[in-house]
Amino acid sequence: MSASPAKHDxxxxxxxxxxxxxxxLLSEQEMAVTTISSHFPISRTAVSKHLRILSEAGLVKEQKIGRETRYRMQPEPLRELQSWLAYYERFWENKLHALKRLVEGEASSNDQLSGPRLAPDNHRSTTKQS
Amino acid sequence: MSASPAKHDxxxxxxxxxxxxxxxLLSEQEMAVTTISSHFPISRTAVSKHLRILSEAGLVKEQKIGRETRYRMQPEPLRELQSWLAYYERFWENKLHALKRLVEGEASSNDQLSGPRLAPDNHRSTTKQS
DNA sequence: TTGACGCGCAACCATTTGGTTTCATATACT
DNA sequence: AGTATATGAAACCAAATGGTTGCGCGTCAA
Structure with missing residues (x-):
């Protein structure tokens, strides 16, 4: 895994x-660009740019079918958000926290409620200080 | 609830x-601006600006103590993120979803796993199309 | 084969963002 | 009183963002 510049997270x-x-919108069903943009007050091109950003983040996937490009949602990257958020949940959860984590255990894999809960941003965190 | 322009969400x-x-950093302990900025490679002023943005989003709270301003984390607004995310969890969860929601029920209040799961972005969604 | 459709790309633009440096003010220390 | 510390505010900057319009190209339908 050395490729993927991943400009947007x-x-x-x-x-x-x-x-x-x-x-x-895309979570409901996959759609072609023009169809998608008909739901927004901005230009098709603008929508297209947003789609590319989502695509770079891995949140949507495109598939060319003839002259149209279908986009579909890809939820996986949201897990990163979820695990980031998990760190902070402890600040408002207290009661049934442990049980919940336990139940959820099968989902995260590196989220084993074992140690002192490592820092959240250790994900990729380029921390690009421009 | 008419006040609070809330420039940053x-x-x-x-x-x-x-x-x-x-x-x-602030989740570990409250801290004064200079102390905080000593942990970052950017100027104190830059850190200060970031803190203000976090503050506008309600994620930190400041308290003046003598000549210094202490910042502390405020986790509540993250619930919005959590509930936004909850909508998408159904796309990767399937197995123990119901149980987890049930366990967690006491935390969200409007998250009763009842109806057809209303749309996620209905939060405040200014959708500022500039 | 000639349009019409669907879409990306390029150029351009105004605003926002993330930084910096300098200055002003309030509080603490001696 | 006089100095050092802590912080915010202002002015400025380069780069990123969110948009637009116009153009070119592949694809589908007459």
Whole structure:
């Protein structure tokens, strides 16, 4: 895994409200670009750019079918968000936390409620200080 | 509830890696600005700006003590993220989903696993199309 | 084969973002 | 009083963002 410049990460991708709407729309069904953009007040090109950002973050996947490009949602990257969030849940959860983690154990794999809960941002965290 | 222009929301606030680090740091203990910025390679002023953005999103709270300003983390706004994410969990969860939701029920209040799961972005979603 | 459709790309633009440096002010120390 | 510390505010900057319009190209349908 040395490739993938990954210019945009999940956090950035979902920061924009239009992009969240896009994701929501695509979660219901896959769609072609023009169809998608008919749901938004901005130009098709603008929508297309947003889609590319989502794509770079791995949140959508495109598939060319004839002259159209279908986009479908790809939820996996959201797990990163989830695990980031998991760290902070302890600040408002207290009661049934342990049980929940236990139940959920099968999902995260590296989330074993074992040690002192490592830091959240150790994900890829380029921390690009420009 | 007519006040609070809330220029920055949670999604935007956590989009920046530095801000996430900031949050992580402050989750351990409250700290004054200069102390905080000693942990970062950027200027104190820059850190201060990030703190203000976090503050606008409600993720940190400041308290003036003499000549210094202490910042502490405020996890509540992350619930919005959590509930946003909850919508998408159904796309990768399937097995123990119901149980988990049930266990967690006491935390979310509007998250009763009842109806057809309303749309995620209905939160405040200014959807500011600039 | 001639359009019409679907889409990406390039160029351009205004605004926002993440930084910096400098300055002003309030508080603490001696 | 005079100095050092802590922080915010202002002005400025380069780069990133979110948009737009126009163009070119592949694909589908007459």
């Amino acid at each position: 999940v956090f950035q991708a979902i920061a924009d409200p239009t992009r969240r709407k896009l994701l929501e | 949670v999604f935007q606030a956590i989009a920046d890696p530095t801000r996430r680090k900031l949050l992580e």
